[in-house]
Amino acid sequence: MSLHFTHDTLAQRVMLGAGRAAEHLRAEVERLGARRVMVISSARGLVQAREVAAEIDVHTWHTDIAMHVPVEVAERARAVAATNDIDLLVAVGGGSAIGLAKAVSLRSAVPSIAVPTTYAGSEATNVWGLTEGGRKTTGTDDRVLPVTVIYDSRLTLTLPVALSVASGLNGLAHCVDSLWAPRADPLNAALAGEGARALAAGLPRIVQDPSDITGRDLALYGAYLAAVSFASAGAGLHHKLCHILGGTFGLPHAQTHAIILPHVLAFNAPHAPAAERRLAAALEADSAVAGLERLYELLDAPRSLDAPRSLAELGFPAAGIPTVVEQALAALPARNPREVTAANLSALLRRALEPPRPVERSP
Structure with a gap:
Protein backbone atom coordinates (compact mmCIF):
# COMPACT_ATOMS: atom_id res chain seq x y z
CA MET A 1 0.00 0.00 0.00
CA SER A 2 1.42 3.40 -0.95
CA LEU A 3 1.78 6.16 1.63
CA HIS A 4 -0.09 9.42 1.23
CA PHE A 5 -0.02 12.18 3.85
CA THR A 6 0.90 15.80 4.55
CA HIS A 7 3.03 16.52 7.59
CA ASP A 8 3.90 19.90 9.10
CA THR A 9 7.22 20.26 10.93
CA LEU A 10 7.55 23.29 13.19
CA ALA A 11 10.78 25.29 13.23
CA GLN A 12 12.27 25.40 16.71
CA ARG A 13 15.64 25.07 18.42
CA VAL A 14 15.89 22.57 21.26
CA MET A 15 18.70 22.59 23.82
CA LEU A 16 18.96 19.88 26.48
CA GLY A 17 21.55 19.59 29.21
CA ALA A 18 21.36 19.03 32.95
CA GLY A 19 22.58 22.10 34.84
CA ARG A 20 23.06 24.18 31.68
CA ALA A 21 19.87 26.25 31.54
CA ALA A 22 21.52 29.57 32.48
CA GLU A 23 24.34 29.03 30.00
CA HIS A 24 21.95 28.08 27.22
CA LEU A 25 19.63 31.00 27.92
CA ARG A 26 22.51 33.48 27.76
CA ALA A 27 23.62 32.04 24.43
CA GLU A 28 20.13 32.28 22.98
CA VAL A 29 19.53 35.85 24.16
CA GLU A 30 22.81 36.83 22.52
CA ARG A 31 21.95 34.94 19.33
CA LEU A 32 18.57 36.63 19.08
CA GLY A 33 20.01 40.06 19.87
CA ALA A 34 17.38 40.74 22.54
CA ARG A 35 17.78 43.87 24.65
CA ARG A 36 14.58 44.08 26.71
CA VAL A 37 13.76 40.68 28.18
CA MET A 38 10.64 39.90 30.20
CA VAL A 39 10.77 36.76 32.35
CA ILE A 40 7.43 35.11 33.10
CA SER A 41 7.25 32.82 36.12
CA SER A 42 4.96 32.00 39.01
CA ALA A 43 5.71 33.74 42.28
CA ARG A 44 6.58 30.35 43.76
CA GLY A 45 9.01 29.62 40.95
CA LEU A 46 10.69 33.02 40.99
CA VAL A 47 13.80 31.86 42.84
CA GLN A 48 14.35 29.16 40.25
CA ALA A 49 13.63 31.61 37.42
CA ARG A 50 16.27 33.99 38.76
CA GLU A 51 18.79 31.14 38.73
CA VAL A 52 17.93 30.38 35.12
CA ALA A 53 18.28 34.05 34.17
CA ALA A 54 21.42 34.65 36.23
CA GLU A 55 23.61 35.25 33.17
CA ILE A 56 21.35 37.72 31.32
CA ASP A 57 20.02 41.21 31.94
CA VAL A 58 16.30 41.04 32.70
CA HIS A 59 14.30 44.19 32.10
CA THR A 60 10.96 42.99 33.55
CA TRP A 61 9.91 40.21 35.91
CA HIS A 62 6.28 39.12 35.62
CA THR A 63 4.63 36.72 38.10
CA ASP A 64 0.93 37.42 37.50
CA ILE A 65 0.00 34.04 36.00
CA ALA A 66 -2.91 31.63 36.43
CA MET A 67 -3.91 28.16 35.36
CA HIS A 68 -5.69 27.89 31.99
CA VAL A 69 -4.67 31.50 31.13
CA PRO A 70 -7.73 33.62 31.94
CA VAL A 71 -8.26 36.39 29.37
CA GLU A 72 -7.84 39.14 31.96
CA VAL A 73 -4.47 37.71 33.05
CA ALA A 74 -3.36 37.62 29.43
CA GLU A 75 -4.43 41.22 28.88
CA ARG A 76 -2.43 42.41 31.87
CA ALA A 77 0.68 40.59 30.66
CA ARG A 78 0.27 42.04 27.18
CA ALA A 79 0.03 45.53 28.65
CA VAL A 80 3.19 45.02 30.70
CA ALA A 81 5.08 43.80 27.65
CA ALA A 82 3.89 46.70 25.49
CA THR A 83 4.57 49.35 28.13
CA ASN A 84 8.12 48.09 28.61
CA ASP A 85 8.79 47.64 24.89
CA ILE A 86 9.73 43.99 25.46
CA ASP A 87 11.50 42.26 22.58
CA LEU A 88 11.85 38.76 24.07
CA LEU A 89 9.79 36.70 26.51
CA VAL A 90 11.34 33.97 28.65
CA ALA A 91 8.84 31.61 30.29
CA VAL A 92 10.21 29.53 33.16
CA GLY A 93 7.82 26.98 34.63
CA GLY A 94 4.96 24.77 33.57
CA GLY A 95 2.02 25.17 31.26
CA SER A 96 0.65 28.27 32.96
CA ALA A 97 3.83 30.31 32.47
CA ILE A 98 4.43 29.05 28.95
CA GLY A 99 0.77 29.48 28.06
CA LEU A 100 0.84 33.09 29.21
CA ALA A 101 3.91 33.81 27.10
CA LYS A 102 2.04 32.34 24.15
CA ALA A 103 -0.92 34.62 24.81
CA VAL A 104 1.40 37.64 24.70
CA SER A 105 3.10 36.44 21.51
CA LEU A 106 -0.28 35.82 19.88
CA ARG A 107 -1.15 39.52 19.90
CA SER A 108 2.27 41.15 19.81
CA ALA A 109 4.40 38.67 17.81
CA VAL A 110 7.14 39.12 20.44
CA PRO A 111 9.14 35.85 20.35
CA SER A 112 9.56 33.64 23.38
CA ILE A 113 11.97 31.14 24.86
CA ALA A 114 10.49 28.35 26.98
CA VAL A 115 12.32 26.81 29.92
CA PRO A 116 9.96 24.03 31.10
CA THR A 117 10.03 22.66 34.61
CA THR A 118 7.32 20.04 33.98
CA TYR A 119 6.60 17.42 31.32
CA ALA A 120 3.43 18.98 29.91
CA GLY A 121 4.91 19.71 26.47
CA SER A 122 3.23 23.05 25.72
CA GLU A 123 6.64 24.44 24.83
CA ALA A 124 6.83 22.35 21.64
CA THR A 125 3.44 23.24 20.16
CA ASN A 126 1.93 26.19 18.32
CA VAL A 127 -1.29 25.72 20.29
CA TRP A 128 -2.60 28.55 22.48
CA GLY A 129 -5.43 28.51 25.01
CA LEU A 130 -7.43 31.21 26.76
CA THR A 131 -10.27 30.91 29.27
CA GLU A 132 -13.17 33.35 29.42
CA GLY A 133 -16.62 33.04 30.91
CA GLY A 134 -16.07 29.45 31.97
CA ARG A 135 -15.02 28.27 28.52
CA LYS A 136 -11.54 27.50 27.29
CA THR A 137 -10.82 28.42 23.69
CA THR A 138 -7.83 26.98 21.88
CA GLY A 139 -6.28 27.61 18.51
CA THR A 140 -3.06 27.27 16.54
CA ASP A 141 -0.77 30.06 15.38
CA ASP A 142 2.92 29.80 14.56
CA ARG A 143 3.56 33.11 16.34
CA VAL A 144 3.06 31.42 19.71
CA LEU A 145 5.61 28.66 19.15
CA PRO A 146 8.67 29.38 21.32
CA VAL A 147 11.71 29.97 19.11
CA THR A 148 13.82 27.94 21.53
CA VAL A 149 13.15 25.34 24.19
CA ILE A 150 15.74 24.93 26.92
CA TYR A 151 15.47 21.64 28.80
CA ASP A 152 17.38 21.18 32.05
CA SER A 153 16.38 18.14 34.07
CA ARG A 154 17.81 19.67 37.25
CA LEU A 155 15.01 22.25 37.11
CA THR A 156 12.48 19.43 37.53
CA LEU A 157 14.03 18.08 40.74
CA THR A 158 11.83 20.37 42.85
CA LEU A 159 8.67 19.10 41.15
CA PRO A 160 6.93 16.78 43.65
Whole structure:
Protein backbone atom coordinates (compact mmCIF):
# COMPACT_ATOMS: atom_id res chain seq x y z
CA MET A 1 0.00 0.00 0.00
CA SER A 2 1.42 3.40 -0.95
CA LEU A 3 1.78 6.16 1.63
CA HIS A 4 -0.09 9.42 1.23
CA PHE A 5 -0.02 12.18 3.85
CA THR A 6 0.90 15.80 4.55
CA HIS A 7 3.03 16.52 7.59
CA ASP A 8 3.90 19.90 9.10
CA THR A 9 7.22 20.26 10.93
CA LEU A 10 7.55 23.29 13.19
CA ALA A 11 10.78 25.29 13.23
CA GLN A 12 12.27 25.40 16.71
CA ARG A 13 15.64 25.07 18.42
CA VAL A 14 15.89 22.57 21.26
CA MET A 15 18.70 22.59 23.82
CA LEU A 16 18.96 19.88 26.48
CA GLY A 17 21.55 19.59 29.21
CA ALA A 18 21.36 19.03 32.95
CA GLY A 19 22.58 22.10 34.84
CA ARG A 20 23.06 24.18 31.68
CA ALA A 21 19.87 26.25 31.54
CA ALA A 22 21.52 29.57 32.48
CA GLU A 23 24.34 29.03 30.00
CA HIS A 24 21.95 28.08 27.22
CA LEU A 25 19.63 31.00 27.92
CA ARG A 26 22.51 33.48 27.76
CA ALA A 27 23.62 32.04 24.43
CA GLU A 28 20.13 32.28 22.98
CA VAL A 29 19.53 35.85 24.16
CA GLU A 30 22.81 36.83 22.52
CA ARG A 31 21.95 34.94 19.33
CA LEU A 32 18.57 36.63 19.08
CA GLY A 33 20.01 40.06 19.87
CA ALA A 34 17.38 40.74 22.54
CA ARG A 35 17.78 43.87 24.65
CA ARG A 36 14.58 44.08 26.71
CA VAL A 37 13.76 40.68 28.18
CA MET A 38 10.64 39.90 30.20
CA VAL A 39 10.77 36.76 32.35
CA ILE A 40 7.43 35.11 33.10
CA SER A 41 7.25 32.82 36.12
CA SER A 42 4.96 32.00 39.01
CA ALA A 43 5.71 33.74 42.28
CA ARG A 44 6.58 30.35 43.76
CA GLY A 45 9.01 29.62 40.95
CA LEU A 46 10.69 33.02 40.99
CA VAL A 47 13.80 31.86 42.84
CA GLN A 48 14.35 29.16 40.25
CA ALA A 49 13.63 31.61 37.42
CA ARG A 50 16.27 33.99 38.76
CA GLU A 51 18.79 31.14 38.73
CA VAL A 52 17.93 30.38 35.12
CA ALA A 53 18.28 34.05 34.17
CA ALA A 54 21.42 34.65 36.23
CA GLU A 55 23.61 35.25 33.17
CA ILE A 56 21.35 37.72 31.32
CA ASP A 57 20.02 41.21 31.94
CA VAL A 58 16.30 41.04 32.70
CA HIS A 59 14.30 44.19 32.10
CA THR A 60 10.96 42.99 33.55
CA TRP A 61 9.91 40.21 35.91
CA HIS A 62 6.28 39.12 35.62
CA THR A 63 4.63 36.72 38.10
CA ASP A 64 0.93 37.42 37.50
CA ILE A 65 0.00 34.04 36.00
CA ALA A 66 -2.91 31.63 36.43
CA MET A 67 -3.91 28.16 35.36
CA HIS A 68 -5.69 27.89 31.99
CA VAL A 69 -4.67 31.50 31.13
CA PRO A 70 -7.73 33.62 31.94
CA VAL A 71 -8.26 36.39 29.37
CA GLU A 72 -7.84 39.14 31.96
CA VAL A 73 -4.47 37.71 33.05
CA ALA A 74 -3.36 37.62 29.43
CA GLU A 75 -4.43 41.22 28.88
CA ARG A 76 -2.43 42.41 31.87
CA ALA A 77 0.68 40.59 30.66
CA ARG A 78 0.27 42.04 27.18
CA ALA A 79 0.03 45.53 28.65
CA VAL A 80 3.19 45.02 30.70
CA ALA A 81 5.08 43.80 27.65
CA ALA A 82 3.89 46.70 25.49
CA THR A 83 4.57 49.35 28.13
CA ASN A 84 8.12 48.09 28.61
CA ASP A 85 8.79 47.64 24.89
CA ILE A 86 9.73 43.99 25.46
CA ASP A 87 11.50 42.26 22.58
CA LEU A 88 11.85 38.76 24.07
CA LEU A 89 9.79 36.70 26.51
CA VAL A 90 11.34 33.97 28.65
CA ALA A 91 8.84 31.61 30.29
CA VAL A 92 10.21 29.53 33.16
CA GLY A 93 7.82 26.98 34.63
CA GLY A 94 4.96 24.77 33.57
CA GLY A 95 2.02 25.17 31.26
CA SER A 96 0.65 28.27 32.96
CA ALA A 97 3.83 30.31 32.47
CA ILE A 98 4.43 29.05 28.95
CA GLY A 99 0.77 29.48 28.06
CA LEU A 100 0.84 33.09 29.21
CA ALA A 101 3.91 33.81 27.10
CA LYS A 102 2.04 32.34 24.15
CA ALA A 103 -0.92 34.62 24.81
CA VAL A 104 1.40 37.64 24.70
CA SER A 105 3.10 36.44 21.51
CA LEU A 106 -0.28 35.82 19.88
CA ARG A 107 -1.15 39.52 19.90
CA SER A 108 2.27 41.15 19.81
CA ALA A 109 4.40 38.67 17.81
CA VAL A 110 7.14 39.12 20.44
CA PRO A 111 9.14 35.85 20.35
CA SER A 112 9.56 33.64 23.38
CA ILE A 113 11.97 31.14 24.86
CA ALA A 114 10.49 28.35 26.98
CA VAL A 115 12.32 26.81 29.92
CA PRO A 116 9.96 24.03 31.10
CA THR A 117 10.03 22.66 34.61
CA THR A 118 7.32 20.04 33.98
CA TYR A 119 6.60 17.42 31.32
CA ALA A 120 3.43 18.98 29.91
CA GLY A 121 4.91 19.71 26.47
CA SER A 122 3.23 23.05 25.72
CA GLU A 123 6.64 24.44 24.83
CA ALA A 124 6.83 22.35 21.64
CA THR A 125 3.44 23.24 20.16
CA ASN A 126 1.93 26.19 18.32
CA VAL A 127 -1.29 25.72 20.29
CA TRP A 128 -2.60 28.55 22.48
CA GLY A 129 -5.43 28.51 25.01
CA LEU A 130 -7.43 31.21 26.76
CA THR A 131 -10.27 30.91 29.27
CA GLU A 132 -13.17 33.35 29.42
CA GLY A 133 -16.62 33.04 30.91
CA GLY A 134 -16.07 29.45 31.97
CA ARG A 135 -15.02 28.27 28.52
CA LYS A 136 -11.54 27.50 27.29
CA THR A 137 -10.82 28.42 23.69
CA THR A 138 -7.83 26.98 21.88
CA GLY A 139 -6.28 27.61 18.51
CA THR A 140 -3.06 27.27 16.54
CA ASP A 141 -0.77 30.06 15.38
CA ASP A 142 2.92 29.80 14.56
CA ARG A 143 3.56 33.11 16.34
CA VAL A 144 3.06 31.42 19.71
CA LEU A 145 5.61 28.66 19.15
CA PRO A 146 8.67 29.38 21.32
CA VAL A 147 11.71 29.97 19.11
CA THR A 148 13.82 27.94 21.53
CA VAL A 149 13.15 25.34 24.19
CA ILE A 150 15.74 24.93 26.92
CA TYR A 151 15.47 21.64 28.80
CA ASP A 152 17.38 21.18 32.05
CA SER A 153 16.38 18.14 34.07
CA ARG A 154 17.81 19.67 37.25
CA LEU A 155 15.01 22.25 37.11
CA THR A 156 12.48 19.43 37.53
CA LEU A 157 14.03 18.08 40.74
CA THR A 158 11.83 20.37 42.85
CA LEU A 159 8.67 19.10 41.15
CA PRO A 160 6.93 16.78 43.65
CA VAL A 161 6.88 13.15 42.58
CA ALA A 162 3.08 12.98 42.35
CA LEU A 163 2.98 16.06 40.14
CA SER A 164 5.91 14.75 38.10
CA VAL A 165 3.90 11.61 37.39
CA ALA A 166 0.72 13.51 36.54
CA SER A 167 2.67 15.84 34.26
CA GLY A 168 4.38 12.90 32.58
CA LEU A 169 1.03 11.21 32.00
CA ASN A 170 -0.13 14.46 30.41
CA GLY A 171 2.79 14.01 28.03
CA LEU A 172 1.76 10.41 27.41
CA ALA A 173 -1.73 11.68 26.57
CA HIS A 174 -0.17 13.72 23.76
CA CYS A 175 1.25 10.47 22.37
CA VAL A 176 -2.11 8.72 22.57
CA ASP A 177 -4.07 11.54 20.95
CA SER A 178 -1.46 11.84 18.19
CA LEU A 179 -2.22 8.31 17.03
CA TRP A 180 -5.81 9.10 16.02
CA ALA A 181 -6.12 12.90 15.95
CA PRO A 182 -7.45 14.67 12.82
CA ARG A 183 -4.02 15.00 11.14
CA ALA A 184 -2.45 11.77 12.38
CA ASP A 185 0.17 10.40 9.98
CA PRO A 186 3.04 7.88 10.06
CA LEU A 187 5.59 10.49 11.17
CA ASN A 188 3.41 11.56 14.09
CA ALA A 189 2.93 7.92 15.01
CA ALA A 190 6.68 7.27 15.02
CA LEU A 191 7.32 10.27 17.25
CA ALA A 192 4.44 9.34 19.54
CA GLY A 193 5.66 5.77 19.87
CA GLU A 194 9.18 6.82 20.87
CA GLY A 195 7.79 9.49 23.17
CA ALA A 196 5.59 6.92 24.93
CA ARG A 197 8.54 4.54 25.28
CA ALA A 198 10.73 7.24 26.86
CA LEU A 199 8.02 8.42 29.26
CA ALA A 200 7.17 4.86 30.29
CA ALA A 201 10.87 4.28 31.01
CA GLY A 202 11.51 7.58 32.76
CA LEU A 203 8.51 7.98 35.07
CA PRO A 204 9.07 4.81 37.16
CA ARG A 205 12.69 5.84 37.66
CA ILE A 206 11.53 9.22 38.99
CA VAL A 207 9.16 7.49 41.41
CA GLN A 208 11.88 5.12 42.59
CA ASP A 209 14.45 7.90 42.96
CA PRO A 210 13.22 11.51 42.53
CA SER A 211 16.83 12.69 42.15
CA ASP A 212 17.53 10.36 39.20
CA ILE A 213 18.68 12.70 36.42
CA THR A 214 18.52 9.93 33.81
CA GLY A 215 14.85 9.32 34.57
CA ARG A 216 14.08 13.02 34.36
CA ASP A 217 16.08 13.38 31.14
CA LEU A 218 14.03 10.54 29.65
CA ALA A 219 10.81 12.20 30.75
CA LEU A 220 11.79 15.54 29.18
CA TYR A 221 12.87 13.81 25.98
CA GLY A 222 9.64 11.84 25.84
CA ALA A 223 7.51 14.88 26.62
CA TYR A 224 9.14 16.81 23.79
CA LEU A 225 8.54 14.04 21.23
CA ALA A 226 4.97 13.69 22.46
CA ALA A 227 4.32 17.40 22.05
CA VAL A 228 5.90 17.55 18.58
CA SER A 229 3.70 14.71 17.39
CA PHE A 230 0.66 16.36 18.98
CA ALA A 231 1.43 19.72 17.37
CA SER A 232 1.32 18.11 13.94
CA ALA A 233 -1.54 15.66 14.52
CA GLY A 234 -3.90 18.03 16.32
CA ALA A 235 -6.13 17.58 19.37
CA GLY A 236 -8.16 14.41 19.71
CA LEU A 237 -11.02 13.43 22.00
CA HIS A 238 -8.84 13.25 25.10
CA HIS A 239 -7.68 16.85 24.88
CA LYS A 240 -11.13 18.17 23.99
CA LEU A 241 -12.49 16.66 27.20
CA CYS A 242 -9.60 17.90 29.35
CA HIS A 243 -9.84 21.44 28.00
CA ILE A 244 -13.52 21.54 28.95
CA LEU A 245 -12.92 20.07 32.40
CA GLY A 246 -10.14 22.59 33.01
CA GLY A 247 -11.65 25.68 31.41
CA THR A 248 -15.23 25.28 32.61
CA PHE A 249 -14.73 23.53 35.94
CA GLY A 250 -11.25 24.78 36.87
CA LEU A 251 -9.76 21.31 37.31
CA PRO A 252 -5.95 21.12 37.50
CA HIS A 253 -4.38 20.46 34.11
CA ALA A 254 -1.94 17.61 34.68
CA GLN A 255 -4.06 15.64 37.14
CA THR A 256 -7.11 15.84 34.87
CA HIS A 257 -5.11 14.42 31.97
CA ALA A 258 -3.80 11.59 34.15
CA ILE A 259 -7.32 10.61 35.21
CA ILE A 260 -8.99 10.88 31.80
CA LEU A 261 -6.22 9.15 29.82
CA PRO A 262 -7.01 5.48 30.59
CA HIS A 263 -10.72 6.04 29.99
CA VAL A 264 -10.27 7.57 26.54
CA LEU A 265 -7.70 4.90 25.66
CA ALA A 266 -10.11 2.14 26.67
CA PHE A 267 -12.85 3.90 24.67
CA ASN A 268 -10.89 4.30 21.42
CA ALA A 269 -8.21 1.62 21.32
CA PRO A 270 -10.40 -1.32 20.18
CA HIS A 271 -11.46 0.76 17.18
CA ALA A 272 -7.91 1.73 16.13
CA PRO A 273 -5.96 -1.54 15.98
CA ALA A 274 -2.86 -0.17 14.25
CA ALA A 275 -2.55 2.66 16.76
CA GLU A 276 -3.12 0.28 19.64
CA ARG A 277 -0.41 -2.12 18.41
CA ARG A 278 2.10 0.73 18.19
CA LEU A 279 1.30 2.00 21.67
CA ALA A 280 1.29 -1.51 23.12
CA ALA A 281 4.76 -2.10 21.68
CA ALA A 282 6.01 1.17 23.17
CA LEU A 283 4.62 0.15 26.56
CA GLU A 284 5.93 -3.43 26.15
CA ALA A 285 2.52 -5.01 26.64
CA ASP A 286 0.02 -7.21 24.83
CA SER A 287 -2.43 -4.31 24.51
CA ALA A 288 -2.29 -0.55 24.91
CA VAL A 289 -4.82 -0.60 27.75
CA ALA A 290 -2.90 -3.32 29.60
CA GLY A 291 0.36 -1.47 29.08
CA LEU A 292 -1.03 1.75 30.49
CA GLU A 293 -2.58 -0.05 33.44
CA ARG A 294 0.74 -1.75 34.19
CA LEU A 295 2.48 1.62 34.08
CA TYR A 296 -0.06 3.05 36.54
CA GLU A 297 0.51 0.07 38.82
CA LEU A 298 4.27 0.64 38.74
CA LEU A 299 3.79 4.30 39.56
CA ASP A 300 1.34 3.53 42.36
CA ALA A 301 3.49 0.77 43.87
CA PRO A 302 5.29 2.93 46.46
CA ARG A 303 1.89 4.01 47.85
CA SER A 304 3.48 7.35 48.65
CA LEU A 305 1.92 9.30 45.80
CA ASP A 306 -0.91 11.55 46.88
CA ALA A 307 -2.31 11.44 43.36
CA PRO A 308 -6.03 11.67 42.59
CA ARG A 309 -7.65 8.59 41.09
CA SER A 310 -10.94 10.08 39.91
CA LEU A 311 -12.61 13.26 38.75
CA ALA A 312 -14.62 13.28 41.96
CA GLU A 313 -11.41 13.64 43.94
CA LEU A 314 -10.66 16.79 41.92
CA GLY A 315 -14.04 18.21 42.87
CA PHE A 316 -15.88 17.49 39.63
CA PRO A 317 -19.59 16.75 40.31
CA ALA A 318 -21.71 14.19 38.50
CA ALA A 319 -24.13 17.03 37.77
CA GLY A 320 -21.46 18.55 35.53
CA ILE A 321 -21.46 15.65 33.06
CA PRO A 322 -24.23 17.03 30.80
CA THR A 323 -22.33 20.32 30.45
CA VAL A 324 -19.13 18.54 29.45
CA VAL A 325 -21.00 16.33 27.01
CA GLU A 326 -22.77 19.27 25.41
CA GLN A 327 -19.55 21.24 24.93
CA ALA A 328 -17.58 18.18 23.79
CA LEU A 329 -20.11 17.16 21.14
CA ALA A 330 -19.93 20.68 19.73
CA ALA A 331 -16.11 20.55 19.55
CA LEU A 332 -15.39 16.97 18.51
CA PRO A 333 -12.28 16.43 16.40
CA ALA A 334 -12.76 15.94 12.68
CA ARG A 335 -12.31 12.22 13.10
CA ASN A 336 -12.28 9.77 15.96
CA PRO A 337 -11.82 5.99 15.72
CA ARG A 338 -15.17 5.42 17.41
CA GLU A 339 -18.46 7.24 16.99
CA VAL A 340 -18.99 9.58 19.93
CA THR A 341 -22.52 9.99 21.23
CA ALA A 342 -24.05 11.70 24.23
CA ALA A 343 -24.72 8.29 25.76
CA ASN A 344 -21.25 6.74 25.43
CA LEU A 345 -19.49 9.98 26.35
CA SER A 346 -21.64 10.30 29.48
CA ALA A 347 -20.75 6.72 30.36
CA LEU A 348 -17.05 7.46 29.94
CA LEU A 349 -17.27 10.44 32.29
CA ARG A 350 -19.28 8.49 34.85
CA ARG A 351 -16.52 5.86 34.92
CA ALA A 352 -13.93 8.60 35.37
CA LEU A 353 -15.80 9.86 38.42
CA GLU A 354 -14.87 6.79 40.43
CA PRO A 355 -11.61 4.94 41.10
CA PRO A 356 -9.97 2.66 40.22
CA ARG A 357 -8.79 3.23 36.71
CA PRO A 358 -10.32 0.81 34.22
CA VAL A 359 -8.42 -2.28 33.16
CA GLU A 360 -11.13 -3.52 30.82
CA ARG A 361 -11.91 -2.22 27.37
CA SER A 362 -14.69 0.33 27.27
CA PRO A 363 -18.05 -1.10 26.18
